[in-house]
Amino acid sequence: MNVGEFFARATALLGSAEQHASKVAALTGERDKALSDLSSVSQDRDRLNAEVQRLTGEVETAKASASAAAKTAEEANAAAESLKLEASRLTASPSAQAAAILGTVGHPAAAADSGASANPVKKTIDPTLTGLARAKAARAASAKP
Numbered sequence: 001m002n003v004g005e006f007f008a009r010a011t012a013l014l015g016s017a018e019q020h021a022s023k024v025a026a027l028t029g030e031r032d033k034a035l036s037d038l039s040s041v042s043q044d045r046d047r048l049n050a051e052v053q054r055l056t057g058e059v060e061t062a063k064a065s066a067s068a069a070a071k072t073a074e075e076a077n078a079a080a081e082s083l084k085l086e087a088s089r090l091t092a093s094p095s096a097q098a099a100a101i102l103g104t105v106g107h108p109a110a111a112a113d114s115g116a117s118a119n120p121v122k123k124t125i126d127p128t129l130t131g132l133a134r135a136k137a138a139r140a141a142s143a144k145p
Contacts, residue, residue: 125138126139
């Protein structure tokens, strides 16, 4: 091998080395871009995880609020039913209406259906009597000394 061929071969090897160096530089640039993209994706993933956790907390809060609202509605329905029953009881019995009125003005009144009264005479009347027979028995009991 003579000197000319040696220099030609060395020049070819240098050219090939420069090509490889440029390929390595291009691959390094692509690697750096991929690492940057990966970092960006990781940040987006972390942001989305935080958003999912926040929304999960809001869902749990909403569930608790809905449960409390349902319980309150159930209690309100029960109270309404109770008031309806009380209203129907009062409309069905004039003595219950009177007892309710006395109760609202501060007078202790016996319940209309208890058979009790502040009048001691009423206690002696047979509770099985009704209507006119009960009125006659009450009159007779109050006429006794």
